[in-house]
Amino acid sequence: MKRLLTALFFFAALLAAWQIVVLSKVWSPVLVPSPASVGRYLWGALRDGTLEGSVLVTMKRLGLGYLIGLAVGVPLGMITAQFRPVRDTLGVLALGLQGLPSVCWVPLALLWFGQSEGAMLFVVVMGTLWSVILATESGVRNVNPIYVRAARTMGSRRLHTWVQVIMPASLPFIVSGMKQGWAFAWRSLMAAEIFVTILTGFGLGQLLHYGRELNAMDQVIGIMVVIVFIGLLADKVLFSPWESFLHRRWGTAK
């Protein structure tokens, strides 16, 4: 409760400071719109459905691409950890490509897929995949071999050992890789949406882009607020439960 109040107070103070800057009229209201006008824009966009529509479009792209990235990345990471030749090849590739800022995939995606949903999906998958592979790989390689030995004496073999021992034992690594993959995917999708107009759906990035074209600063800031909000929400909904499970079970410090 106290933490909630502290947070509320902080954000209220932030809003107040913003309002004071606007009232002081140092900058033109075209460049620094008031909190109220941003709120009005968001309310209007909600009322006419553009905001929900674009949030939905963006989340669909992100969710689908992210799931594909996980579904491919976790098994690939395990294979990478298990087989030396794969580590020397795919492992190195993953390390290199993870270092590539994910927005760099956008031009390639456009050339390969055109202005299509495929391009968006591709960018998100590339953003997710490499960090998930690397995190899973290091997670698996850091599993204390004593766990596997103990499991073997209890009759656990191959697939059972992978699913019941190696995967849960590397969970702390996998979750942090999932988190990083999410962050990369989110950033690259925004970049792609801002750069590229795709007629099958207007995402948040596109709304941001049009805000700039129209010189509608209230729209630009409003959409940024929404993007930040989604990021926070994802963290709380997607990752916090895992992390608190890990903290509780492993006893790692908060």
Place this chain on the structure above:
Amino acid sequence: MTLQQELATSPSAKLSVKDVSKTFHTRGGRVQALDRISLNVNEGEFVCLVGPSGCGKSTLLNIIAGLETPDEGTVQTDGQPILGPGRDRMVMFQEPALFPWLDVFSNVMFGLKLKPGLSTAERKEVAQYYLKLVGLESFQHANIHELSGGMKQRVTLARAMAPNPRVLLMDEPFAALDALTREQLYGDLQRIWQERRKTIIFVTHNVREAACLGDRVVLFSPHPGRIREEFRVSLPRPRDINSVDLAEHATEIMRALKGHLRNSEVQE
């Protein structure tokens, strides 16, 4: 199958180790961990292997567990050669090997779930029986990191006993515990052993501990690992680690151990 039936199956096994040798090849050269080791253990016998670290005790235990293969020689349980790890031989390792992602109860259930022929309800009953046996029934839902060192080893013991193995292999399970906790566990282990009558091979470098627990104490010396001498300890049970009789046995064994160590140093 009722709990009583499940507990009554799988009698303890006879174990025979014959001329087992094992050499490790490392970057630093070759290490002969075991040199023609032969050892027979009777059904339900409690045997302690004693020796300074590096004399191959863990290696021998791992070979019996089926986790490593000997270069030469054979290991048999009841006349059957050991080909790999098996539920009939459970291990308590030197480091705690409890799974931190499972709670206490699920750790004990891990091996039970892999044992065929039991229903889920029976498995749970068996797990509860063993948690009770080690005195931790009220900690079923605790996380592993919440347990003290002694409690962890109790859970490990329950987990190893739960699938009802015929041989229990224990590798310095109490070495990392404080003296008081250890004394408690000596008492508990003796009580549990008398109740469940498993064949136990218990590795330690603590002579007093060996004299307290074992029917028989087998002395090892290092470089290469060899068996030097055996002692029978026929004191009545339960034994108290601080008793005078036990101290006498321990002193005798210690003297012998030192003698062998001196000899092997001279040879080198």
